[in-house]
Amino acid sequence: MTHWSRVAAALVGLAVGGAFLVYAFRGTSPAVVGGVLAAGHWGWPALAALTGTALFVYAKAARWQLLLGDRRAPPLAALIRSVLAGLALNACVPHAGEFVRAFSLQRAYGHAASAVLSSIVAERVFDLVGVLILGSAALSFVPVAAELSAAFRLLAAVAAVLAGLVVAALAAPRLVRRIAGACAAPLPTRPRNWVLRQADEALTGLAPVRSPAVSIRAFAWSLAQWLAVALVVLGCAAVVGFGPGLAAAMLVVVGIVVAFLLPNAPGYAGSVQVAFLLTLKPLGVADELALGASVAYQLLMVLPLIVFGLICLRPSLARR
Numbered sequence: 001m002t003h004w005s006r007v008a009a010a011l012v013g014l015a016v017g018g019a020f021l022v023y024a025f026r027g028t029s030p031a032v033v034g035g036v037l038a039a040g041h042w043g044w045p046a047l048a049a050l051t052g053t054a055l056f057v058y059a060k061a062a063r064w065q066l067l068l069g070d071r072r073a074p075p076l077a078a079l080i081r082s083v084l085a086g087l088a089l090n091a092c093v094p095h096a097g098e099f100v101r102a103f104s105l106q107r108a109y110g111h112a113a114s115a116v117l118s119s120i121v122a123e124r125v126f127d128l129v130g131v132l133i134l135g136s137a138a139l140s141f142v143p144v145a146a147e148l149s150a151a152f153r154l155l156a157a158v159a160a161v162l163a164g165l166v167v168a169a170l171a172a173p174r175l176v177r178r179i180a181g182a183c184a185a186p187l188p189t190r191p192r193n194w195v196l197r198q199a200d201e202a203l204t205g206l207a208p209v210r211s212p213a214v215s216i217r218a219f220a221w222s223l224a225q226w227l228a229v230a231l232v233v234l235g236c237a238a239v240v241g242f243g244p245g246l247a248a249a250m251l252v253v254v255g256i257v258v259a260f261l262l263p264n265a266p267g268y269a270g271s272v273q274v275a276f277l278l279t280l281k282p283l284g285v286a287d288e289l290a291l292g293a294s295v296a297y298q299l300l301m302v303l304p305l306i307v308f309g310l311i312c313l314r315p316s317l318a319r320r
Contacts, residue, residue: 013094017265024273024294028287036292040239049235049300055228057083057305063126063221067119069208074109081312088309091302094264104316114198118205122218125166127257128159130222134230135254141247143282154258166206173203229253229301236296240289244280252279267302 025033061079073079082104086097102116132155139152169176180199184192208214233249244252255275264271276294277287 013263014265016263017268017270020259020270020274024270024277024291028291032288033291033295036240036288037295039241040292040296041241042239045235045238046296046300047235049232049239049296050304052228052231052235053301053304055231056225056301057087059221059225059228063218063225064119064123066214066218066221067122067208068105068111068116068205074105078108078316081316084305084309084311085313085316086309087305088307088313090260091268091306091309092266094260100313100316108316112198112201112205115201115205118202119208121162122166122206122209125159125162126218126222127225128155128162130219131226131254131257132156132159134223134226134250138247138250138254142245142251144251144279152254154261155254158261166209169203169206176203226250226253229256232297232301233293236293236300237289239296239300240292242285242289242293244283244285248280248283252276255279267298267306269298272297272302 057080061076061083064079064083065073065076068074082101085104086101088097089100090097098117098120099113101120102113105111105116106113132152135152135155177196177199180195184195187195209218230246230249230253233252234244234246237244237249252275255278256272259271259275260268262271273291273294276290276297280290280293281287
């Protein structure tokens with residue numbers, strides 16, 4: 001990514017985040033939301049949210065260790081550092097953290113970056129399928145806005161495309177290599193060999209998914225990961241004085257996942273507010289409470305991930 005493309009991506013993210021903030025606060029004064037937060041319960045509810053944040057990181061790292069394969073996976077502590085660094089950068093520059101995670105394992109443990117990126121693609125499939133299943137179960141218990149129904153369809157489409165790519169790569173690796181060879185054919189010998197080597201490494205990175213036992217365990221960790229985020233949402237709601245229930249919290253998680261697929265401002269400003277507002281408004285939650293919970297989510301989940309992730313960034317990139 002060039003300097004100007006990074007600038008353009010940042011500007012688009014700021015524009016989208018700004019538009020979301022204007023939309024979210026169009027009928028609610030920020031001072032009112034500040035008052036809700038000032039009067040909030042910052043004891044056990046906040047601790048529950050922080051616990052959910054820690055469980056989310058642990059589940060994400062444990063699943064990644066599975067997807068990397070027993071013989072290739074670094075220690076869990078190293079993966080936690082890498083996951084934290086990636087989450088921090090994602091919160092600052094959308095989707096940049098995945099490349100940092102791949103580079104960290106390449107630099108520290110000699111893993112091919114393309115193989116690591118393949119494991120992250122598989123991770124995304126488990127992410128989307130897990131949140132869709134939990135969200136679909138939640139739909140049976142609470143009403144939803146039309147926007148959230150559209151978000152479900154978007155998530156289902158993205159999950160289907162990614163799952164189709166992974167299944168195709170696993171079912172027809174020779175075809176993938178032939179396609180890579182055809183694309184690289186016009187190149188000189190060295191770059192052509194590099195492309196073919198990356199294709200081979202990417203296919204190797206997907207190999208652990210062939211094991212039904214690994215896939216089942218990875219899916220279980222995915223469910224645990226999203227339930228941990230739902231715990232964060234419940235804790236943030238309790239901070240400002242309401243209890244939406246687990247089903248509603250899971251639908252908030254669906255809204256957050258969809259919002260994070262879009263260009264975002266740093267700290268997901270605006271995106272988190274819209275996700276909470278559109279999900280909780282049909283349930284009768286006052287706008288100022290929904291927005292207060294969204295700000296608490298940024299303070300108790302997004303901000304700690306950024307702080308600890310930036311602390312872990314340099315150690316995760318150190319050579320071994």
